[in-house]
Amino acid sequence: MNRMHRWISSGVVALVAVVLCACINSQEKTKRDIQKFLASAAGEYVGTDGSSLMVAPVYARMVALDTLYIERTTSNGSTSRRLVALEAGRDGKILQLGYSFMKQDQWRNVREQPELFTALLPQDVRAAGTCDIKLSENRNSITYSCGGSAPESFTRVLHGAPN
Numbered sequence: 001m002n003r004m005h006r007w008i009s010s011g012v013v014a015l016v017a018v019v020l021c022a023c024i025n026s027q028e029k030t031k032r033d034i035q036k037f038l039a040s041a042a043g044e045y046v047g048t049d050g051s052s053l054m055v056a057p058v059y060a061r062m063v064a065l066d067t068l069y070i071e072r073t074t075s076n077g078s079t080s081r082r083l084v085a086l087e088a089g090r091d092g093k094i095l096q097l098g099y100s101f102m103k104q105d106q107w108r109n110v111r112e113q114p115e116l117f118t119a120l121l122p123q124d125v126r127a128a129g130t131c132d133i134k135l136s137e138n139r140n141s142i143t144y145s146c147g148g149s150a151p152e153s154f155t156r157v158l159h160g161a162p163n
Contacts, residue, residue: 030088034066037086037094041068041135045142045154050075053144053154055133058083058110060117063099063125068133070146071111081107082146083120084131096133098146099125 038057045053054071064085073079082098089095101107102124110116131146145151 026092027088030092030094033092034086034088034094037135038066038068040139041133041142044157044159046157047075047152047154051152051154052157053142053152054111055142056111056114058114058117060120062121064097067117069110069114069117070131070133070144072144079108080104081110082128082131083125084133084146096131096146098128098131100128100147101125 041055042057043055045055047053052073054069056069058067058069060067060083063083064087066086068084068086070082070084071079072082081101081104083101085097085099087095087097107116107120107124129147132143132151133145134143136142140156142154142156143151144154
């Protein structure tokens with residue numbers, strides 16, 4: 001009986017170790033996927049109606065660790081700015097949480113001065129719902145929707161001569 005108890009205990013310990021390793025591997029994969037998305041989505045995009053979208057990874061550690069700055073300009077020239085925090089969700093999914101700036105005018109120069117994001121505090125933003133930013137397979141277009149807005153498609157603007 002004592003021998004069987006040790007055998008079962010050893011089996012349970014091994015099973016717990018396997019489950020923990022699987023969880024850690026899943027978390028690491030999601031972290032890598034977030035980093036890949038941050039790098040891949042960065043750029044300037046234009047819509048068919050003349051609107052534009054600028055996406056840039058930023059360091060806003062007081063709000064979230066992995067964040068994107070989104071600047072959307074409509075065809076009539078109005079501009080909206082938003083932060084999108086990327087976080088690990090269930091089943092390896094990436095959650096995209098939108099934040100609006102409390103004082104839009106105070107943060108209008110962040111595109112030219114991205115170091116301002118290091119001074120951004122949680123009270124400078126408010127939750128603005130979830131976002132859905134999808135990059136195409138070839139990375140030449142992006143679909144953007146945030147805070148319940150209708151999805152919009154944008155095409156990447158390529159600068160300079162192709163390699």
